[in-house]
Amino acid sequence: MLLIYTQKVTPRITYVFKHICTHILEIPIKFTSKIEEFIAHEGAKLSYGKQALGQEFFIQKVELLMEQGFSELEIKVQPWEETICFFPVAESSDLPFDIFAASFYLLSRYEEYLPHVKDGGGRFPASESLGIQESFLHKPVVDIWALKFRDVLRERFPKLKKSSRKYKVGTIITVEHTFIYKNKGVLRSFIGFNLDVLKLNFTKAADRLKVWTRMKKDPHDVFEMLIELIKQHKLYMLFMFQLSDFSIHDRNISHNRIPHRAIIKSVADYAQVGLLMGYYSMEDIKMLRKEKLRMEEIVHSSLENSMNSKYDQRLPDHFNNLIELEILNDYSMGYQDVIGFRAGTCTPFLFYDINMEVTTPLKLHPYGFNSEVLKNTSKTKVKEDLHRIISEVKEVKGVLKAVFKNQDFSVYGDHQTYYSLLKDLNEIA
Known part of the structure; x- marks a missing residue:
């Protein structure tokens, strides 16, 4: 002591x-x-x-x-x-x-x-x-x-207890769009098909037809592949699903769609799941409560994990809404466009509300990498920076969390690059 x-x-x-x-x-x-x-x-x-x-x-x-x-x-x-x-x-x-x-x-x-x-x-x-x-x-x-x-x-004081910390890796998969074609509704699907044809994107138009006729799996439905990685290599993954109402900012399919709910339930059998907050629920606690109840009704357990889909902290109001709804963990502490540690730490920590001068029960889980960085940074530079922070976190035996989107691993994206980064993080050969 x-x-x-x-x-x-x-x-x-x-x-x-x-x-x-x-x-x-x-x-x-x-x-x-x-x-x-x-x-x-x-x-x-x-x-x-x-x-x-x-x-x-x-x-x-x-x-x-x-x-x-x-x-x-x-x-x-x-x-x-x-x-x-x-x-x-x-x-x-x-x-x-x-x-x-x-x-x-x-x-x-x-x-x-x-x-x-x-x-x-x-x-x-x-x-x-x-x-x-x-x-x-x-x-x-x-x-x-x-x-x-x-x-x-x-x-x-040589008799002080030695720390038992161990280096750990965690991956967060955000799911704003569970499917790209499936269950989008007749009007949205019709408009999307015609836009593909007008843009001469016949491959996507053909894929839409195959998904509609169940000849092909939806390209954004990569969850079985990710679960297979979890089972093979005992990886820690946390999937954040969006369940907000459809709007100009939130365009996922309805939370009532059976295939959407089935994906969440099947993923929850192998990994932790949480709520990816919608655009309006970041400010409106009534909307956040509605989304929380939706997730709890699907997985039949209390919601413990949340993430801000736009990475906007809005201190301290955003976190205080989570506390009021008794959500225990938030995973928004990071920058989506820069590799590094927003709060200067790789260790989960409790949120301190400066306005009220109190330590709150909300635990913040910082991440050091977000796949969004690839939009503005070369693959070579991203790999170098990623390996640098891996080395830094290993040195302090901390926890390195990384954020990806499900569509990163879709055939429509540069899925080989993202899989390579995921494997680098988890040291999979």
Whole structure:
């Protein structure tokens, strides 16, 4: 057990110390604001304040974890051994920076609460992030800092428990369009067929006819192939299905269609399933509740996993809607167009609501790769960047999650490239 002294135990201090010490390093901790108790303690102990009390392990604090709300901060990133750090402190500190304040800044997504230039979809873009601007987005710096902190701490207190973390890989398959031709309805199918003919795309027109007459499987129905990979190689996959009403933004088939429901049920026999939120449910909790109930009615169990289909966090409202509906896990923490770690970590973490200054029960599962990057980046560059973050996550024995779409593996797409990336991630020969 590590005893931590701080003059005042704030919600921010509790949150970030528990994440680094307990969740990442698996070291049990206890807080105290009583100097007598701290001095009398004979085991591992750490003080977090302006100056050391004695010969204990000492980390000098900056004021971020003592504050409430958010304000503009001056951040100077500087090198620290083979990595970087910010919020530097005096030499009397056992670490050259306030690891807990820096980690809180990244995990809480502090910068996303501040004024920033949004992208065309009204989202916080990667270009506005400190990680991109200071070239460390590809590194899970919070995990790197935590392990370096552990090493220094164990030099002082060798009896501290060793972490049992292991490198893991998880794949998320988003399903906005379960089928491309099947069950689209007479009018949509008729219009689509005529457009194919007008564009002289006779291959697709012929495929439509074959799917309608059940001579051919729908090209987007790749679920049996993916399930076969799961069974052969014991892969972890999470399938996110969209069940929203049809609109200009959400164009999947109806949730009532029997083939659609059958796909979800069959996938749920071999992998976890979750809800890919529709465009309007990201803002409207009534719509989100409707989609949640639809999924629960199909799979006959409580919905635990969700993902934002447009990768728009809308802090903190989006996450608070999930909390209100008792959804436990969200998988939206990442950038769809850049490889790297939006929150500076590859370890799942609890969402901290800066507006309310509370640690919430919602667990955020960050991803480091999204297949969308191939739209604007060469295959060679994507492969290089992917292998770089694989190496980074292995180094900290973290969890690397990657996002693909079911149509990535369709014969209409560059399915060989996507299968190759999927195999690289899971180290399948």
